Amino acid sequence: MIKKLLICLCLGALTLGNAHAAPLDVTRQQFQQVRADLQAGKVDSFVALPAALRAYPLYPWLEYEYLKLSGAAIPDAQLATFVQRYPHSLLADEFYPVLAARLASKQAWNALLENLPATVNSTEVRCYRAQALAATGQKEAALSEGKAAWLQIEKNFPAACVPVTALLRAHVQLSTDDYWQRIRAAVEKNQSTLATQLAADLPPDQQAAVAVWVAMRQDPVPALENALKQPESAALRGAIAFGLERIAKKESATAENVWQRARQILHFTEQESAAVESALGMHQAMRHDAAAIARLAAIPDALRSQEASQWLVRIAARENDWARVLQAAQSIKTDNERDAAPWQYWQARALEALGKKPEAASMYANITQHTTFYGFLAADHLGQDYRTLADAPVDRQQRVAGLQRVAAVQRAFEWFALGEREQGRKEWFRALTPMDQPGKLAAAELALTSGDPNLAIWTLSRAKAWGEVNLRFPVVHADLVQKQAAAQGVLPAWVLGVMRRESAFDATAASSANAFGLMQLILPTAKDVGRKLGISINTKDDVFPLETNVQLGSAYLAQMLTRFNGDYAQATAAYNAGPGRPPQWSPRQTLSADQWVESIPFTETRDYVQAVMAYTTIYDYRLNEGKGRRLSERLPPIAPNAKKLSPDP
Numbered sequence: 001m002i003k004k005l006l007i008c009l010c011l012g013a014l015t016l017g018n019a020h021a022a023p024l025d026v027t028r029q030q031f032q033q034v035r036a037d038l039q040a041g042k043v044d045s046f047v048a049l050p051a052a053l054r055a056y057p058l059y060p061w062l063e064y065e066y067l068k069l070s071g072a073a074i075p076d077a078q079l080a081t082f083v084q085r086y087p088h089s090l091l092a093d094e095f096y097p098v099l100a101a102r103l104a105s106k107q108a109w110n111a112l113l114e115n116l117p118a119t120v121n122s123t124e125v126r127c128y129r130a131q132a133l134a135a136t137g138q139k140e141a142a143l144s145e146g147k148a149a150w151l152q153i154e155k156n157f158p159a160a161c162v163p164v165t166a167l168l169r170a171h172v173q174l175s176t177d178d179y180w181q182r183i184r185a186a187v188e189k190n191q192s193t194l195a196t197q198l199a200a201d202l203p204p205d206q207q208a209a210v211a212v213w214v215a216m217r218q219d220p221v222p223a224l225e226n227a228l229k230q231p232e233s234a235a236l237r238g239a240i241a242f243g244l245e246r247i248a249k250k251e252s253a254t255a256e257n258v259w260q261r262a263r264q265i266l267h268f269t270e271q272e273s274a275a276v277e278s279a280l281g282m283h284q285a286m287r288h289d290a291a292a293i294a295r296l297a298a299i300p301d302a303l304r305s306q307e308a309s310q311w312l313v314r315i316a317a318r319e320n321d322w323a324r325v326l327q328a329a330q331s332i333k334t335d336n337e338r339d340a341a342p343w344q345y346w347q348a349r350a351l352e353a354l355g356k357k358p359e360a361a362s363m364y365a366n367i368t369q370h371t372t373f374y375g376f377l378a379a380d381h382l383g384q385d386y387r388t389l390a391d392a393p394v395d396r397q398q399r400v401a402g403l404q405r406v407a408a409v410q411r412a413f414e415w416f417a418l419g420e421r422e423q424g425r426k427e428w429f430r431a432l433t434p435m436d437q438p439g440k441l442a443a444a445e446l447a448l449t450s451g452d453p454n455l456a457i458w459t460l461s462r463a464k465a466w467g468e469v470n471l472r473f474p475v476v477h478a479d480l481v482q483k484q485a486a487a488q489g490v491l492p493a494w495v496l497g498v499m500r501r502e503s504a505f506d507a508t509a510a511s512s513a514n515a516f517g518l519m520q521l522i523l524p525t526a527k528d529v530g531r532k533l534g535i536s537i538n539t540k541d542d543v544f545p546l547e548t549n550v551q552l553g554s555a556y557l558a559q560m561l562t563r564f565n566g567d568y569a570q571a572t573a574a575y576n577a578g579p580g581r582p583p584q585w586s587p588r589q590t591l592s593a594d595q596w597v598e599s600i601p602f603t604e605t606r607d608y609v610q611a612v613m614a615y616t617t618i619y620d621y622r623l624n625e626g627k628g629r630r631l632s633e634r635l636p637p638i639a640p641n642a643k644k645l646s647p648d649p
Helices: 002-014 024-039 051-055 059-073 076-085 095-105 109-115 123-135 139-152 159-170 176-188 192-199 204-218 220-227 234-247 252-265 270-286 291-297 306-318 322-331 337-353 357-365 373-382 397-403 407-417 421-432 437-449 453-463 478-488 492-503 523-533 546-563 568-577 593-598 603-623
Strands: none
Touching (some): 024 051, 051 059, 059 407, 076 095, 076 109, 095 109, 095 123, 123 159, 139 159, 176 204, 176 234, 192 204, 204 234, 220 234, 220 252, 234 270, 252 270, 270 291, 291 306, 291 322, 306 322, 306 337, 306 593, 322 337, 337 373, 337 593, 357 373, 373 603, 421 437, 421 453, 437 453, 478 492, 478 546, 492 546, 492 568, 492 603, 523 546, 568 593, 568 603, 593 603
């Protein structure tokens, strides 16, 4: 039977051009039935496959299911043909390691290298390739690819990488520092099994040190107490520093106590002390304790952590210590212009406050091209128009037409048509992997014109094309938003900005925090707002419908805006973190809104407010044909509260 099926598979590829077209809905039903049969272990319907089905975009998934079902009975050559026919696809990804393991077990090294290129993104396959390179006399390539694979290992140590590790050790390619780099990364990601596996290659004393690191990850407070009783070593000090960083936020008093004791017992290096002081000082700054300025500033710029330097900027700006703001902002290193922009903005703010206006203007000018919170504020400081919002859309019709002929893209859209949204998205994003940026931009446009703004937005995020305003910020559900915004007395652009940030226009979105729909409402909030509007909300299913969700979300925004006296920054923060939080972040003296927003202690909420206010500015511009208001006009100063409210449940 299996041999007969293999012949069918081969002939199938040759008969596509002769297939007689069947109605698409019939073909879809046939595909779903045959797929279900194969998943249930039945092959008869696959044997009798109608010719028309072999021309169907998802036919390769029937081959896939058959190969999975047949397992070891499939010859290596047939498996190799399949992955070569669908290279770098979701279809082939699962079979690459299977084929590599088979060929390695037979020491068919040349066949392995031929059928499994270096571009396959699998640690296991890369380790098999390193074995093959070594076996065929390509030592340098084997060592290079082997070490790259070793550094890529996640979660568990693949058996394929064991001989590669031996090869690397034999050629002195793995240092103790390499091991500790991987172990620390594993512990920080809570991959304790991998950390322990890696430690097996180290001397007994270092294995014991790894055990301390793992304990610090799992239960840091008792682990810290135990660590203070052990013989001193660099690894032990590193573990203590890691444990202190773990508890610094939620158990700051305990962390300070342990740190003072540890400093008296152990001999921390300047670098180790700087790491601990960075963590403790940073969390002190998050509590808006002005004493954190002196603490963080005392750490040399070169040794202070980047996150601690960012918090030094925030707390110093909140306290109007502009000399410290300037110094700390200048010490922050970033990978790209977009990430550098916030710290350039704060350098400019500091220069302006210190009376160096020409230097400030030059710094502001560097970031006005960014369609972000700080890009818009920089333009406001200079009195410039938001020129990037006026960029005309790029014509990508030719590239889009080409994408529509790509088999993987066709498969993704067919999954969508079958209601298999998650599978379609997997297929889609796998197809994006080898594309260049123009290709991804064309894919985003194709997704948008096909009626899936959420897919377009996430596709753009893969392209990192942040300036593509027309694609990144589609005007979705405009009539509904205008209607509900008018009814609730809020700005339509704000509703769209919140919607864009909350769900990226995915009406089916359900978060891990049990927030639902376009505007990501949790059930208690939806019930409370619904009660005031006369809308019965009983279950999450009542929250998802578009009109209801937008009505509830718009009404809740209106409530927050009223509660915070028309202050958009605080109202937006309340929508994200709850209305009890902004009063807790009240300043001692009146602050400009940018100072207050940047010092929000919750990273999620700080990023959220900055994003939503920028998105609101963009949508205001789009809805009003380039005549929207400036961002700074919606950001009045933040005054101290008469009293701080406790968070709502």
